[in-house]
Amino acid sequence: MNNSEELSNPSTSNLATPGEYRPLIIAGLVLGLGQGGFFDGIIFHQLLQWHHMFSSLTTDMTVAGMEINTLGDGLFHLADWLLTLTGIFLLWRAGTRAKVAHSGQAFFGALLMGAGLFNLVEGVIDHHILGIHHLKPGPHQLLWDLGFLGSGVLLLVIGWVLIESARKAS
Known part of the structure; x- marks a missing residue:
């Protein structure tokens, strides 16, 4: 079929169908995971200073303890950066495909889902299974951790x- 036939026949046009959101959604999920990690690291680790990556394993009140926690935070941010770069690549690739729907709403929804997935995975693994840190250690730390999962x-x-x-x- 040539281009003029595709343009005259809506059933064969380049208009996206609902299933063609998948590449955009995958890119948004990966970007959301990276951005969720950056939000956690910047807000909870650095600005509020509620915890560091290994704050339940070693104190951040000594130079050696702070060095280990800073290394953990750095590795955490490296993973966030790699997820973000991967998400940008996937978004670029989705944008080059003619049949992929371009929907800001679907993309923003995928970003939110990725950030939510970050909170669930990181919260369950780091806060509950490994216990390497809690969102806000001290009184009511379980409530803070459950609130993080709820978010x-x-x-x-x-x-x-x-x-x-x-x-x-x-």
């Missing part, structure tokens, strides 16, 4: 609603 669920739900709404609108 992850909320971000996942909001993101999913946005993506589904975009799919229905297309």
Whole structure:
């Protein structure tokens, strides 16, 4: 089929169908994971200084303890950076494909889902399974950790609603 036939026949045009959001959603999820990690590291590790990567394993009140925690935070940020670079590459690749839908709503929903997924995975593994740190150590640390998990669920739900709404609108 030639280009003039594709343009005259809407069923074969380059218009995206709902299933063609997948590359955009995957890029958004990966970017959301990286950005969720950066948010955690910048806000909770650096600005609020509630915890560091290994603060439940070694104190940050000694030079040696702070060095280990700073190394952990650096490795954590390196992983966030690699996820972000991967997400940018995936977004660029999705943007070069003619049949991929371009929806800000679906992309933002995927970003939120990625950030929520970050909170759930990091919260379950680091706070509960490994116990290497808690969101806010001290009194009520379990509530803070559960709140972190709850924020992850909320971000996942909001993101999913946005993506589904975009799919229905297309």
